[in-house]
Amino acid sequence: MSILSLKAMKTDIGQYAVLHDVTLEVPQGGVFVLLGRNGAGKTTTLRSIMGLWKPSAGSVIFRGQDISEMHTAEIARLGISFVPEDMGIFGGLTVEENLILATAKGQFDNARLARIYELFPALETFWTKQAWSLSGGQKQMLSVARAIIEPRELILVDEPTKGLAPAIIDAMADAFREIAQTTTILLVEQNFEFAKSLGRDMAVIDDGRIAHSGSMADFAADKPLQDRLLSLSA
Amino acid sequence: MSVSANTTGTKVVKTTVLLIGALLLFAPFLFQDTRALEVAARICIFIVLVASYDLLIGYTGIVSFAHIMFFGFGAYGGAIALKQMGPGWDAVVVGALAGVAVSLVVAVAIGLLSLRVKAIFFAMITLAAASVALVLASQLSNFTGGEDGITYRAPSIFKTATKLMVDDDGKVMRIFGVKMNGKLAAYYFVFITSFVLFFAMVRLVGSPLGTVLKAIRENEARAEAIGYRVVSYRTFVFCIAALVASLSGTIYAIWLKYTGPDTVLSFSIMIDILLMVVIGGMGTMWGAVIGAVLMVIAQYYLRDLMGVAAEATANLPLLPHLLDPDRWLFWLGIIFILLVYFFPKGIAGTIMAKGEKS
Amino acid sequence: METITKIVTRFGGVSLLPVAVALLAFVLIGAPSSWVTLTIAGLAMGMMIFLMASGLSLVFGLMDVMNFGHSAFISFGAFIAASVLAGLSGWLGSDLIILNIAALFLAFAAAILFGMAAGWFFEAVIIKPVYKDHLRQILITMGALIVAEQMILALWGGAPMTVHRPQFLEGSFLIGDITIEVYRAFAFMLGLAVYVALYLTLNRTRIGLLIRAGVENREMVEALGFRIDRLFVGVFMLGSALAAMGGAIWAGYETLITPALGGEMMIVVFIVVIIGGLGSIEGTLLGAIMVGLMANYVGYLAPKLALTSNMILMMVILLWRPNGLKPAVK
Numbered sequence: 045m046s047i048l049s050l051k052a053m054k055t056d057i058g059q060y061a062v063l064h065d066v067t068l069e070v071p072q073g074g075v076f077v078l079l080g081r082n083g084a085g086k087t088t089t090l091r092s093i094m095g096l097w098k099p100s101a102g103s104v105i106f107r108g109q110d111i112s113e114m115h116t117a118e119i120a121r122l123g124i125s126f127v128p129e130d131m132g133i134f135g136g137l138t139v140e141e142n143l144i145l146a147t148a149k150g151q152f153d154n155a156r157l158a159r160i161y162e163l164f165p166a167l168e169t170f171w172t173k174q175a176w177s178l179s180g181g182q183k184q185m186l187s188v189a190r191a192i193i194e195p196r197e198l199i200l201v202d203e204p205t206k207g208l209a210p211a212i213i214d215a216m217a218d219a220f221r222e223i224a225q226t227t228t229i230l231l232v233e234q235n236f237e238f239a240k241s242l243g244r245d246m247a248v249i250d251d252g253r254i255a256h257s258g259s260m261a262d263f264a265a266d267k268p269l270q271d272r273l274l275s276l277s278a
Numbered sequence: 279m280s281v282s283a284n285t286t287g288t289k290v291v292k293t294t295v296l297l298i299g300a301l302l303l304f305a306p307f308l309f310q311d312t313r314a315l316e317v318a319a320r321i322c323i324f325i326v327l328v329a330s331y332d333l334l335i336g337y338t339g340i341v342s343f344a345h346i347m348f349f350g351f352g353a354y355g356g357a358i359a360l361k362q363m364g365p366g367w368d369a370v371v372v373g374a375l376a377g378v379a380v381s382l383v384v385a386v387a388i389g390l391l392s393l394r395v396k397a398i399f400f401a402m403i404t405l406a407a408a409s410v411a412l413v414l415a416s417q418l419s420n421f422t423g424g425e426d427g428i429t430y431r432a433p434s435i436f437k438t439a440t441k442l443m444v445d446d447d448g449k450v451m452r453i454f455g456v457k458m459n460g461k462l463a464a465y466y467f468v469f470i471t472s473f474v475l476f477f478a479m480v481r482l483v484g485s486p487l488g489t490v491l492k493a494i495r496e497n498e499a500r501a502e503a504i505g506y507r508v509v510s511y512r513t514f515v516f517c518i519a520a521l522v523a524s525l526s527g528t529i530y531a532i533w534l535k536y537t538g539p540d541t542v543l544s545f546s547i548m549i550d551i552l553l554m555v556v557i558g559g560m561g562t563m564w565g566a567v568i569g570a571v572l573m574v575i576a577q578y579y580l581r582d583l584m585g586v587a588a589e590a591t592a593n594l595p596l597l598p599h600l601l602d603p604d605r606w607l608f609w610l611g612i613i614f615i616l617l618v619y620f621f622p623k624g625i626a627g628t629i630m631a632k633g634e635k636s
Numbered sequence: 637m638e639t640i641t642k643i644v645t646r647f648g649g650v651s652l653l654p655v656a657v658a659l660l661a662f663v664l665i666g667a668p669s670s671w672v673t674l675t676i677a678g679l680a681m682g683m684m685i686f687l688m689a690s691g692l693s694l695v696f697g698l699m700d701v702m703n704f705g706h707s708a709f710i711s712f713g714a715f716i717a718a719s720v721l722a723g724l725s726g727w728l729g730s731d732l733i734i735l736n737i738a739a740l741f742l743a744f745a746a747a748i749l750f751g752m753a754a755g756w757f758f759e760a761v762i763i764k765p766v767y768k769d770h771l772r773q774i775l776i777t778m779g780a781l782i783v784a785e786q787m788i789l790a791l792w793g794g795a796p797m798t799v800h801r802p803q804f805l806e807g808s809f810l811i812g813d814i815t816i817e818v819y820r821a822f823a824f825m826l827g828l829a830v831y832v833a834l835y836l837t838l839n840r841t842r843i844g845l846l847i848r849a850g851v852e853n854r855e856m857v858e859a860l861g862f863r864i865d866r867l868f869v870g871v872f873m874l875g876s877a878l879a880a881m882g883g884a885i886w887a888g889y890e891t892l893i894t895p896a897l898g899g900e901m902m903i904v905v906f907i908v909v910i911i912g913g914l915g916s917i918e919g920t921l922l923g924a925i926m927v928g929l930m931a932n933y934v935g936y937l938a939p940k941l942a943l944t945s946n947m948i949l950m951m952v953i954l955l956w957r958p959n960g961l962k963p964a965v966k
Contacts, residue, residue: 058497096855120861132856134849136964145849146860150842190860341774391954397770398702402906403950409903410947417940545899549782556775599790608786615779618772619765 053102077243123197135176181212287632329566330522336561344404350543352377352527357537385520389513427538436464559624680820682928683827687882691875697851697915708784711898713880714887755876913960
């Protein structure tokens with residue numbers, strides 16, 4: 045069963061139509077990868093699901109409910125969290141404040157906090173530091189940790205490996221594998237190796253439309269298809 | 279603007295502007311009283327001033343509250359030169375150039391300092407700069423005449439006593455009942471210089487520069503990406519607008535033969551300009567004409583009407599106070615807010631978008 | 637040079653600027669007793685300006701909304717407080733200090749209540765339709781300012797209005813050969829109290845945490861499940877109430893107020909938030925104190941330059957730090 049379905053979603057930014065027709069079924073559980081070239085509409089798709097840009101047509105169905113008209117905050121409360129491309133860290137707040145803000149009631153659930161420390165030990169180390177002083181990888185960890193501090197059904201993650209060192213990318217991949225056991229992850233990624241290692245199902249977006257969707261195993265085996273849909277020269 | 283290029287609405291607006299132009303051209307003959315000529319001259323000058331403001335707000339989307347300051351620089355330039363050098367054309371030229379020079383220096387300084395920051399910052403900084411100019415004009419009384427301002431004489435051809443044409447008896451000649459005197463020459467000086475400046479601006483926005491400006495207004499990031507240097511263009515337009523405002527200030531100074539903080543620098547004139555450009559329609563140039571005509575006429579004649587209304591409601595609470603002729607800005611303010619909400623394109627823009635494309 | 641920079645940073649960085657200005661002024665003024673009087677006057681003025689400016693800065697930081705009509709709250713606050721005090725002049729003249737305080741309290745309460753109500757109305761009717769559209773925001777709030785100023789003229793007339801001060805805030809006290817006006821000390825203490833309350837709210841409460849986070853990144857706070865727009869109404873009302881309160885205190889300080897008051901203070905408030913950096917109350921306080929001190933020192937040393945000095949101060953600081961002294965982290 046799908047946890048999220050996009051039906052002919054169309055989104056305009058200003059006077060430019062960015063998404064023309066995005067139709068997508070994200071199954072429950074595991075990592076679903078959305079691939080595509082720069083400017084194809086990956087980020088816009090995530091932001092439209094989150095309600096940060098309102099789709100002008102079509103629908104966004106989350107667990108049977110149309111959320112396309114809802115306010116971002118309400119969408120979040122339904123159990124969707126968002127790790128944006130720029131990580132969306134509050135630099136002037138400490139690591140602790142960044143996380144406590146993300147809790148619904150202003151209190152930590154100790155079990156979840158322990159799990160986060162386990163996934164990202166660096167956050168415990170820099171607990172009282174202001175977040176702007178963290179490294180890029182640590183900020184990315186904080187952003188992901190913030191997305192799972194409350195139980196969520198679906199996490200939207202936008203290019204988490206961008207600009208990170210290989211060692212940190214591996215740690216990140218482990219963390220996502222762990223998180224995907226209990227939560228569905230919709231991952232937007234340019235780094236195909238990273239995406240391939242995580243994804244079960246996938247889709248490719250091109251010029252605001254879904255150009256291909258299927259299992260990651262099939263796509264990884266089909267080199268010509270990859271070249272046609274993802275190579276920069278096309 | 280390309281959307282509304284050749285609608286019937288556009289024709290209506292252009293015809294109206296043409297009609298206004300014709301009325302202004304023959305104003306001394308059509309409306310033969312001093313007050314009407316005052317109104318006509320004021321309209322001419324404000325059309326230029328408002329159109330130059332439209333270059334900024336309508337074509338680049340930047341809000342400046344310093345426009346009145348540049349108008350003031352031009353006016354004070356003319357006034358001080360005429361006072362110090364005596365009433366001659368040399369004084370007019372020196373004054374105009376001095377006003378333009380000061381305006382350009384200040385515009386470049388403000389532009390480079392603050393056009394790269396947010397629009398909001400720019401609006402706030404220009405507001406602060408304009409208020410300082412007003413304070414300086416009031417305080418440097420040796421130079422500017424302080425609060426009282428400066429009274430001086432215009433070049434002798436503009437004196438009411440000057441006879442442009444004489445009849446057989448040596449009296450000033452009348453054509454269609456209009457005296458051919460210096461006052462008439464002064465009006466046509468205002469009309470022609472204003473017309474030239476306005477026409478130059480219309481040409482400017484029709485040129486490739488106008489296209490670039492629109493591109494920047496529509497999408498700053500995109501324009502930057504295409505390779506337009508947004509800050510340079512904005513500073514350039516800011517300077518052009520300042521230049522025209524300064525020149526129109528000099529013209530106004532010559533017409534009024536008096537320059538003081540209240541007539542050329544006060545914040546209420548800035549509000550007038552803002553109201554005119556928004557009511558007329560931003561980004562059209564024609565809107566400036568319509569806005570200036572409506573507002574100036576309202577200033578001169580609406581107050582009379584409100585006086586009547588205030589007397590009629592004298593027994594009601596508060597209402598007569600709000601209908602007091604001095605409170606006309608209250609009603610304009612409300613109209614202004616409603617316009618920005620419901621007709622952000624103003625009169626000209628709204629009409630131009632109507633009708634079928636032909 | 638680098639070591640100097642480090643030492644300065646350790647002791648507070650840009651927060652030391654007012655101290656530096658005060659020290660420079662001490663040298664220029666020469667007479668210690670005049671310097672102390674001017675410094676206290678500057679601090680009191682700074683605190684009042686802080687009240688007027690803090691709301692504007694927070695509102696902008698949180699919602700990217702600049703309210704050019706903010707000065708209307710200041711004017712209304714001043715005139716409402718002055719009217720209440722005039723109505724209760726019997727209490728003010730009384731020797732009973734309790735009646736004095738009650739009158740003052742009622743005057744401030746009226747101004748604050750008005751500020752909150754008007755702030756709510758302003759946010760809902762004037763500003764909400766033009767979120768995210770700076771051009772129309774500037775135009776509409778400017779239009780609202782015109783209407784508000786005309787209403788003040790219609791209600792109170794154009795003539796200057798005398799403000800009655802409570803008996804116990806009149807006069808001055810002496811410390812050595814230094815005279816300190818009671819009202820200045822009062823204004824300073826009140827401003828300081830509000831600053832401390834604001835500071836604690838922002839740094840010690842969950843609402844404050846939300847506001848600080850919202851100033852940095854509104855979208856992200858919403859993506860975490862919080863309605864910033866509802867929080868914003870509250871902040872807007874608070875900011876308007878503080879502006880009205882600032883106006884009320886200012887009325888008592890000036891003792892003679894005209895409808896032009898709002899417009900004059902607006903320029904100062906703008907300069908303060910630009911100097912301080914938009915979105916942070918620490919920055920606003922710093923900017924307000926700088927402007928208050930400069931206005932008093934320059935007013936004493938070179939009276940003609942008083943207003944221009946603030947402008948020059950703003951230009952210099954903008955050249956040095958284009959985002960102001962202490963902007964909120966963005």
